[in-house]
Amino acid sequence: DGGITQSPKYLFRKEGQNVTLSCEQNLNHDAMYWYRQDPGQGLRLIYYSQIVNDFQKGDIAEGYSVSREKKESFPLTVTSAQKNPTAFYLCASSPPPGTYNEQFFGPGTRLTVL
């Protein structure tokens, strides 16, 4: 079955620690995205990548880092510099432009800082 997987589903982190969230897709999509969701707020774009070995900052990139070494994978690292990292993190991917550009979402990772 094609789709996007995120792991782990729940993640707990102590203050001052870096943590990496996994996102993998087998849809052969070029573009991948990371969003942060807080209660009562929409999705805010953290980083996105339109091609392997290239990525751009979104609206709230501070305290986060990404890599895109393979088409299938777009891991997100939440660093200790992120002041308020507790949130629900969603990964998405989309086919090339020229279509209606639906973004397909993973099931999300809930990160809690203790």
Add this chain to the structure above:
Amino acid sequence: GEDVEQSLFLSVREGDSSVINCTYTDSSSTYLYWYKQEPGAGLQLLTYIFSNMDMKQDQRLTVLLNKKDKHLSLRIADTQTGDSAIYFCAERSNTGKLIFGQGTTLQVKP
């Protein structure tokens, strides 16, 4: 800048119609989307509309687009308890990115 606004909460009785409204600012948007999010899950695309259309119907869902007022609505006919979820409106910006609204929580009472 680009912005998408939605009301935060809507409560309806089972069997009634639900109407969720959305306003956006980017007049160059080519596609507008409605996504559904169930508790603790990712987002699923419900439907989309191309900017040169006024209306799109898909089973119980009707999307209306007023491009002059930059207003989008989603009507769910015969709302069921399984429709309880958060509904997000999104516009596709001219850079290809999606801009999401805050989400409308739909509560369906039996």
